Amino acid sequence: MHRGLDFLSIGEVLIQLNSLTPGPLRYSKYFEVHVAGSEFNVMVALSKLGYRTGFITRLGRDEFGEMIIRTMRGEGIDVSRVKFMDNAPTGIYFIQRHYPIPGKSTVFYYRHGSAASYMDETDVQEDYVKSAKAIFLTGITPALSETCYRAVKKMREIALENGVTVYFDTNIRLKLWREVEKARSMLLPLLEYSKIVFTNKEDLKLLFPGLSIDQATAKLFDMNVEMVVVKKGEEGSTVYTRSGEVIEGRPYQAPVVEDVIGAGDSFDAVFIASIERGLPIEQATRLANLAGMIVVTTRGDIESQPDWNALEALKRYFDEKVEALR
Ligand code: KDG
Numbered sequence: 448m449h450r451g452l453d454f455l456s457i458g459e460v461l462i463q464l465n466s467l468t469p470g471p472l473r474y475s476k477y478f479e480v481h482v483a484g485s486e487f488n489v490m491v492a493l494s495k496l497g498y499r500t501g502f503i504t505r506l507g508r509d510e511f512g513e514m515i516i517r518t519m520r521g522e523g524i525d526v527s528r529v530k531f532m533d534n535a536p537t538g539i540y541f542i543q544r545h546y547p548i549p550g551k552s553t554v555f556y557y558r559h560g561s562a563a564s565y566m567d568e569t570d571v572q573e574d575y576v577k578s579a580k581a582i583f584l585t586g587i588t589p590a591l592s593e594t595c596y597r598a599v600k601k602m603r604e605i606a607l608e609n610g611v612t613v614y615f616d617t618n619i620r621l622k623l624w625r626e627v628e629k630a631r632s633m634l635l636p637l638l639e640y641s642k643i644v645f646t647n648k649e650d651l652k653l654l655f656p657g658l659s660i661d662q663a664t665a666k667l668f669d670m671n672v673e674m675v676v677v678k679k680g681e682e683g684s685t686v687y688t689r690s691g692e693v694i695e696g697r698p699y700q701a702p703v704v705e706d707v708i709g710a711g712d713s714f715d716a717v718f719i720a721s722i723e724r725g726l727p728i729e730q731a732t733r734l735a736n737l738a739g740m741i742v743v744t745t746r747g748d749i750e751s752q753p754d755w756n757a758l759e760a761l762k763r764y765f766d767e768k769v770e771a772l773r
Pocket of ligand 1: 483484485486488554587620708709710711712748
């Protein structure tokens with residue numbers, strides 16, 4: 448028997464090859480290896496914050512699969528349901544930094560037909576999902592394949608039927624969906640009854656074409672979502688609650704930007720953990736914005752994710768700095 452989990456997720460864990468030098472990849476000679484993947488990143492961040500986490504995925508029976516499973520174990524994630532496949536590889540992707548837009552990153556996937564894309568309903572077992580207090584899902588896994596979509600759908604249904612909280616990040620990756628209409632029609636039903644939907648302005652425009660941000664969030668409340676968190680990168684974030692509150696979270700300026708990929712995952716984890724701890728939304732937003740900010744200062748998605756001590760130090764440092772400027 449596995450121990451009960453606080454958070455469980457499902458998704459693809461990839462090898463990230465991050466160019467050491469900024470600029471177009473055609474000139475990159477050196478790449479740094481990291482382990483990443485949106486849902487996995489969130490589980491790692493929650494582990495660092497003291498929660499028991501589990502992850503459902505498939506890995507190739509190859510060296511990269513071995514690297515990933517070691518990282519998962521090292522970060523304290525329960526891997527009892529991770530499967531290895533002999534006939535499909537572990538997915539990889541590359542990151543190009545600061546080009547064409549300085550301060551921004553671009554991802555190039557080499558994951559089509561990866562082991563994770565073969566996940567299906569058999570990867571999602573009822574006892575495991577029921578053993579968690581909450582699940583975290585994103586729009587990435589349903590985009591990987593029809594069978595992955597069904598796995599996510601099953602996981603969400605088991606959770607909702609058994610009082611397990613659902614957190615959802617829309618995370619629309621058009622490079623994976625290829626068609627906007629497909630993304631919209633498949634994702635929208637998955638958002639219903641989520642406690643929190645994390646999103647951004649671009650995703651809301653794709654999901655609710657022609658609607659303002661306020662109108663789109665109203666639609667989500669009609670779908671029984673309790674809270675909508677709109678992440679705005681270097682502009683901070685806005686939280687909308689079902690009861691009509693709108694809470695602006697101020698941004699924190701990163702002193703250096705190495706690679707912005709992964710910041711949103713760090714944000715989600717700290718926001719969720721803060722809400723679970725009973726912190727007021729203003730506090731949760733502030734800590735989450737700090738957690739997103741610190742991740743952009745280094746390459747890799749998980750390495751700089753903060754624990755509570757680091758968050759405390761960040762809060763003290765950045766808030767004192769703001770006070771001093773007043
Ligand atoms: O959120 C960061 C992720 O986008 C990155 O690690 C890669 O999971 C990934 C994806 O599918 O884009």
